[in-house]
Amino acid sequence: MKSILKWAAAAALSLGLLSTSAIAEDYPSKTITWIAPFSAGGGADRWSRTLSSVAFDVMDQAVRVRNIPGASATVGWGEMLKQPADGHTVMLSSPTPIIALVTEPNAPFEPDEAKIVAFISAFRGIILVKPDTEWSDWDSFVSYAKANPGKITLGSTFSEMVGAQLAFESEGIDVKLIPYDSTSDSVTDFLGGHVDAIGVTESTALNMVPEEAVALINVTTLPLSDEVSEKLGNPPHAAALSYETINFPRWVGVHPDTPDEIVEKLSDHVQAMLEQKSVQRITGKMGEEIIFVPWQDAQPQYKALVEGIRKAAPAITGK
Amino acid sequence: MSLDTDALVLAISMVFQIETLLWMAAGIAVGVGVGAMPGLQSSTAVALMLPLTFNMPVATALGLLIGLYKGSVYGGSISAISFATPGAPESAATVADGNALMRRGKGKKALHMALYSSVTADFLSDVLTILMAPALALIALKFGPSERSWVLILAITLIGALSGRKLAKGMFSAVLGLYIGTMGSDPIGLVPRNNFDLWWLRDGIPLPPLVIGVFAMSMVFQELLRPEVVGAGKEKLADVATLLKSKSEGLKLHEFLRCWKEIGIGLGVGSFVGLLPGLGATVGAFLSYAVAKQASPNKGIGDGALEGVAAAEAGNNATVGPTLVPLIAFGIPGSATAALIGGALVMQGATPSPRMFTLFPEIIYSLFIILLVGNVANLFIGRFFAGIYARLGEVPRRYLIPLIGLMAVMGTYAYQQNPYHVIIMLVMGLIGLGFRLFRIPEAPLVIAFMIAPLAEKNLRKAHLISGEDWITTLFNSPLSIGLAAACALSLYVSIRFQIASRVRAGGGTE
Numbered sequence: 010m011k012s013i014l015k016w017a018a019a020a021a022l023s024l025g026l027l028s029t030s031a032i033a034e035d036y037p038s039k040t041i042t043w044i045a046p047f048s049a050g051g052g053a054d055r056w057s058r059t060l061s062s063v064a065f066d067v068m069d070q071a072v073r074v075r076n077i078p079g080a081s082a083t084v085g086w087g088e089m090l091k092q093p094a095d096g097h098t099v100m101l102s103s104p105t106p107i108i109a110l111v112t113e114p115n116a117p118f119e120p121d122e123a124k125i126v127a128f129i130s131a132f133r134g135i136i137l138v139k140p141d142t143e144w145s146d147w148d149s150f151v152s153y154a155k156a157n158p159g160k161i162t163l164g165s166t167f168s169e170m171v172g173a174q175l176a177f178e179s180e181g182i183d184v185k186l187i188p189y190d191s192t193s194d195s196v197t198d199f200l201g202g203h204v205d206a207i208g209v210t211e212s213t214a215l216n217m218v219p220e221e222a223v224a225l226i227n228v229t230t231l232p233l234s235d236e237v238s239e240k241l242g243n244p245p246h247a248a249a250l251s252y253e254t255i256n257f258p259r260w261v262g263v264h265p266d267t268p269d270e271i272v273e274k275l276s277d278h279v280q281a282m283l284e285q286k287s288v289q290r291i292t293g294k295m296g297e298e299i300i301f302v303p304w305q306d307a308q309p310q311y312k313a314l315v316e317g318i319r320k321a322a323p324a325i326t327g328k
Numbered sequence: 329m330s331l332d333t334d335a336l337v338l339a340i341s342m343v344f345q346i347e348t349l350l351w352m353a354a355g356i357a358v359g360v361g362v363g364a365m366p367g368l369q370s371s372t373a374v375a376l377m378l379p380l381t382f383n384m385p386v387a388t389a390l391g392l393l394i395g396l397y398k399g400s401v402y403g404g405s406i407s408a409i410s411f412a413t414p415g416a417p418e419s420a421a422t423v424a425d426g427n428a429l430m431r432r433g434k435g436k437k438a439l440h441m442a443l444y445s446s447v448t449a450d451f452l453s454d455v456l457t458i459l460m461a462p463a464l465a466l467i468a469l470k471f472g473p474s475e476r477s478w479v480l481i482l483a484i485t486l487i488g489a490l491s492g493r494k495l496a497k498g499m500f501s502a503v504l505g506l507y508i509g510t511m512g513s514d515p516i517g518l519v520p521r522n523n524f525d526l527w528w529l530r531d532g533i534p535l536p537p538l539v540i541g542v543f544a545m546s547m548v549f550q551e552l553l554r555p556e557v558v559g560a561g562k563e564k565l566a567d568v569a570t571l572l573k574s575k576s577e578g579l580k581l582h583e584f585l586r587c588w589k590e591i592g593i594g595l596g597v598g599s600f601v602g603l604l605p606g607l608g609a610t611v612g613a614f615l616s617y618a619v620a621k622q623a624s625p626n627k628g629i630g631d632g633a634l635e636g637v638a639a640a641e642a643g644n645n646a647t648v649g650p651t652l653v654p655l656i657a658f659g660i661p662g663s664a665t666a667a668l669i670g671g672a673l674v675m676q677g678a679t680p681s682p683r684m685f686t687l688f689p690e691i692i693y694s695l696f697i698i699l700l701v702g703n704v705a706n707l708f709i710g711r712f713f714a715g716i717y718a719r720l721g722e723v724p725r726r727y728l729i730p731l732i733g734l735m736a737v738m739g740t741y742a743y744q745q746n747p748y749h750v751i752i753m754l755v756m757g758l759i760g761l762g763f764r765l766f767r768i769p770e771a772p773l774v775i776a777f778m779i780a781p782l783a784e785k786n787l788r789k790a791h792l793i794s795g796e797d798w799i800t801t802l803f804n805s806p807l808s809i810g811l812a813a814a815c816a817l818s819l820y821v822s823i824r825f826q827i828a829s830r831v832r833a834g835g836g837t838e
Contacts, residue, residue, distance in 0.1 A: 048744045078744045080530040087527075109530065112518045117527050162793050167518075187792050188516055190785075193667065197654060203472030203793060216679065294382055326517045 033270030036096055037070040037278075044100040046085025048078045052297070056129065056259060057101050059292060063285040068278045072099075081109035087117060094266035096275055099126065101261050104314060108167050111318050112326050120318075123262035124272055125311045127279045128302035130259040130292075133229045134172035135214040135244065136163070137199070137222035138206045145223045147245050150206075154182035162187055164195035165208030167325060168257055172228035172247075173208045174321040179252035186325055214241055230254040230310075231300070255317035256310060258302070276304040332689045339693030342387035343701065351388050352702060355395025356709045362396070363403020364415045364713075366540045366739030370400035378672060386676040387694045391702075393669055394695075398450065398702045401609065401648060402710050405442040405641055409435060411732045413544035413739075417535045418609035420774055421617040421640035423543050428632030439714035440579035441634045442641045445587065447707045449595045449642035450649065454699040456599055457649035457656075464650065465657030468603040473790035474804045476604060478811035480783035483611065485818040486618035487772045495826055497768040504759070505776030508533055515785040516792070528748045535610065536743045537753040538777060540736050542770050545753060546760025548733040551725060579634075587638035590620045594642025602647030607782065609644040614775045616643025622825060630769075649699060655680050656692065 041064070045057040057074045064072035077085035083106045092098035100123070110120045144150040144161075154161050154177075163173060164187040177184050187204055189195035192213055199207040200221060209217075211233065218224050224241040227233055230248050233241065248254045261279055263272060282288060283299050292299055302310060342348070355377070362373040373396045381389035404419035409426030422442060429438035457464070471479070487502050511522040512532025523529035594616040601612040620639030621629045629636040655666045670680045678688045685692055740753040763770055787801070794800035803809050 076745045079746045079748060080528050083530070084528055084746070084748070109518075113520060113530070115520070115525070159795070164789075185792060185795075187789055189789075190515075193654070197469065198472055201469035201472055291382075326519075 033268065033274055036271050036274050037068055039097060040070055041072045041096075042092070042098045043072045043074045044085045044089055044098065045074055045076050046078060046082035046100060046102055046106065047076065049076050053082075053101050053103060053259070056292075056297070059288055060101075060129075060279070060282045063282050063288055064278075066285070067281045082106035083109055083117070086123070089262075089264060090118060090122060092264065094264035094268075096263050096267050096271035099261060099263055099275070101129075101259065103259055104168050104171070104257050104318065107315055107318055108171070108322070111315070111322050120315045121312070122265050124265050124267050124304075125307045126261040126263055126272055126304050127276045128256070128258035128260050128300065128307045128310065129279065129283060130297055131229070131231055131256045131300045133211045133227055133231050133233060134169045134208055134257065135211060135227055135241065136173055136176075136206055136208055136225040137214055137217060138225055139199075139202075140219065140221075140223050142205070145225075147226045150225055151180050151182055154180075154184055158183035159185050161185065161206060162204045163206040163208060164189050164198055164204035166190070166192060166195070169208035169210070170325050171318050171321040172255060172257070174324050175253045175255065175317055176226060176228045176247045178320070178324070179247070179250075188325065211237060218242060228252075228254060230256045253317065253320075255314045258300075258307075258310070258314070260307065260311060272304050332693075335689035336693050338690040339387070339697055342385070342690065342694050343391070343697045345385075345387070348385075348388045348391040348698075349701075349705075351384070352391035352395040352698065353705055353709060355392040355397075356399035356702065356706050359396040359399020359401075360403035360406065360710060360713050361399075363400035363419075364406040365403075365742070366407060366413050366415055366536070366544065366735055370397050370416070373397075373400050374669070381672050381676075386673075386678065386691055387698070389672050389676060390669070390691075390695055390698050393672055394698045394702050395705065397669075398648065398706045399709070401450075401645055402443060402446050402706060403713075404644075405446065405637075406439065406713060407735070408543075409438045409442060409637070411544065411728070411735070412547050413732055413735060414539050415739075416609075417539045417774075418613050418644040419640075420539045420543055420610065421613040421643070421771065422637055424630050424771070425633050425636030425640075429634070429637070432632060434577070434632075436577060436714065437579045437583065437634065438637050440711070441584065441587065441637045443707065443710045443714055444579065444584055445591050445594065445638040445642040446645040447703050447710070448591055449598060449646040450706075451700065451703040452595050453599045453602070453646040454649035454696075454703065457653055457699070458696045461653050461656045464603055465653050468653065470805075470807055471604050472804075473786040473793060474801060474808045475811060476607075477783055477786040477790055477802075478808055478815060479604065479607075480779050480786065482811065482815045482818055483615055483618075483775065483779050484783070485815055485822055486615065486622065487775060494767070494769055497766070498772045501763065501768050501770065502772035502776040505773035506780045508538065508773075509777040509780040510784075515781065516788045532781070533752055533756075533777075534743070534749065535778065537740050537749040538756050539774060540740050541753040541756025542760035542763070542773065544732055544736045545757025546764055548729055548736065549757055549761040550764050551729040583634055587635050589624065590616075590635045590639035591642045593620045593623065594639050594644075595646045598643040598646025599650050601643075602650030603653055608651075609647045610778060611775075611782075612647040613640045613644035614771065614778075616640060616646075617771070618775075622821065625825060625828075652695075652699075656684065656695070 043057050043061060045054045047053045054076060061072040061074050064070065077088050082102055085100060086102070086106050089098050089100045107120045110116045110118070138145055138150065144153040162185045165173065166189055170186055170188065174186065192209055195204065195207050196209065196213065198204050214224055215237065218241050224244040226245050226247055228247045232246050232248070263275065280301055280303065283301050289299065359370065359373055363370065374393050377392060377396055381392060384392070400416070401418065404415035405422050405426065407413045407415040408419035408422040409430050412423050412427035414420040414423055426438045426442065429435065487498060507522065511529055513520050513530055520530065597616040597619055598612040601607045601615060617636065617640045620635060624635060627633050627635045629639070651666050655670050673680055673691070678691050736753065737750055740749050741747065743749060760770065791801045794804060803812065
């Protein structure tokens with residue numbers, strides 16, 4: 010009896026595998042709904058529409074972009090979870106909804122309820138201070154912060170604050186974190202001398218260094234290119250100092266129960282879309298950098314991102 | 329900053345190309361249409377048209393985007409006056425006087441006043457921006473979280489003026505606005521609050537569904553309660569051609585000049601508000617309106633006065649130029665639309681930065697010229713639209729009301745394609761209906777809803793920065809102390825105004 014059961018189980022498994030393989034082979038078999046969980050006109054929306062413009066050439070199926078914003082991009086994510094786990098509903102997002110889900114005690118789902126297909130881009134986080142301060146390099150900043158805990162204030166949006174806080178925790182320093190809704194607001198207060206330091210993206214840092222600011226450190230896993238690093242005065246890289254670091258990616262995900270075969274195939278399709286000349290031209294004009302990370306590498310990096318956010322969240326939200 | 333004559337000449341030749349002028353005109357025309365549609369905002373229009381600019385010369389791209397921006401800011405007032413439905417939140421302050429004039433058959437006067445006061449304040453604030461951008465930017469930088477908190481508290485002290493003689497009802501309206509403003513999550517710790525355990529309320533209630541609900545949908549509900557509107561009336565939709573041919577009286581020069589004081593208030597208040605990050609055109613409009621009402625208690629502002637339209641429209645349009653100041657002076661966008669214009673400059677290879685005056689003087693001068701020329705183009709194109717829309721007041725209400733309802737639903741959905749916003753808008757419509765039935769003023773609700781979360785955010789930031797010491801939080805600079813004194817003065821004047829108006833009314837209050 011036991012052997013019959015074993016055979017039956019083996020047969021069922023094979024059939025299951027076969028059917029998954031068969032589905033993956035046909036994938037995509039219909040139009041893909043591509044959720045941009047932010048409003049039209051934003052970064053996720055522009056990336057989605059750029060990729061959708063070449064989707065048919067790459068995978069013989071069209072991609073229909075749907076903007077489903079709301080509740081820090083979690084409404085769109087929730088919509089994806091309601092759809093079948095067949096890879097025909099895809100979402101392109103940023104770390105914003107992860108922060109919302111991690112900081113909310115009664116979140117409707119967990120941030121691991123997505124299977125990552127790929128990272129398509131990422132931005133780097135740089136800490137800036139005023140050129141005329143007495144701690145205008147990372148070492149003196151750390152020394153001052155150790156001697157004066159909670160005295161230095163850093164303003165930034167929540168995303169950039171996560172990377173900064175991980176660097177501060179790695180050094181065991183206490184910097185007062187001031188959350189801002191937008192980078193422009195934090196930069197204005199920084200220029201007015203109302204906060205001592207700011208966390209910004211690479212492109213904002215390039216606008217401000219060297220006249221208005223000095224780059225203290227790159228707090229993300231990704232290193233700066235040689236050219237950018239030189240323009241920013243070669244700031245130290247947190248990863249090279251063995252600090253805990255994360256990346257802030259633009260990620261593409263699907264329903265968590267989607268078979269790996271389909272995820273792999275979609276990951277390849279996304280890579281092929283990114284390699285299209287028109288996509289490279291448009292993203293270049295958008296001032297965005299294509300940084301493709303395939304699904305096998307992106308999934309552990311995504312887990313590290315969620316863990317990093319969980320670790321930094323209490324200091325950021327004061328909970 | 330010295331004038332670079334070569335760059336100026338080059339900029340003039342770049343702007344006065346037929347291609348640039350045509351795209352600017354197209355931008356204004358589209359912008360007026362977008363602005364008139366509730367829910368669609370200037371930033372949405374600019375975002376959607378941005379890809380078109382990728383292959384345009386820089387001046388043409390700026391012409392299209394600035395045209396869109398200016399057109400849509402004016403367009404918002406068209407539907408506010410014609411349908412009592414603010415096309416954008418910044419036009420909400422125009423509804424009371426503008427629509428009352430429309431109902432009295434003076435729609436054309438109201439639309440012309442909105443246009444002329446908008447263009448005048450916009451033009452003068454642009455000149456101010458051009459002449460003083462670097463100096464203005466330095467002034468703006470002095471306003472940190474503590475100083476901004478006091479500016480916002482100053483705005484709250486003016487709520488009494490927005491309530492008119494209905495002080496108690498005005499305070500009720502403000503308290504309700506304050507409560508609605510706290511819904512969602514707290515701005516610093518992200519702790520959920522007042523959201524009835526509804527996840528989709530996590531981000532709180534956005535301004536467009538609230539404004540559309542309170543001002544437009546409430547009117548639809550009220551009209552539906554009237555049997556003559558619900559019932560199958562015998563009136564027929566007037567022949568469109570006849571409607572368009574009908575003449576109504578436009579604005580006379582002396583009527584425009586009579587409002588110089590209110591336009592001046594709008595220019596001053598709007599320019600100041602535009603300079604400060606995060607406040608925006610809606611705060612500019614309501615503050616100008618409140619200050620004008622306080623300054624001219626006998627002009628009947630709130631009951632269909634041209635002065636009310638002038639103050640509100642000048643107040644919101646005067647923010648347009650100054651919001652670009654941080655972008656021009658530091659390369660930092662001061663508003664969502666300024667960020668998109670900054671994005672267009674990046675795509676043209678002119679990344680906004682503090683070195684823009686040195687690196688790309690011809691682009692900065694082109695931007696300045698386009699800001700000014702755009703106003704003139706807006707005047708002509710806006711007049712054309714005003715002529716058409718002014719006649720909409722003559723459309724029978726049994727046709728007009730369902731149209732307003734449809735626009736409210738479609739416009740709310742179009743704002744972010746979020747169906748939950750339609751639910752919010754309908755609930756706000758019911759609240760607005762209650763306000764109409766009990767004659768409670770809506771303006772305090774809107775201003776408290778907008779200002780209270782901003783004040784909380786700034787106050788808590790100031791508190792964190794000061795090391796959680798309240799004295800330093802509130803009085804950390806001479807500017808903070810001066811603004812605190814201004815708040816006390818405003819409160820005193822407001823109380824005196826209330827007492828005087830009660831005495832005038834023979835002690836009768838509501």
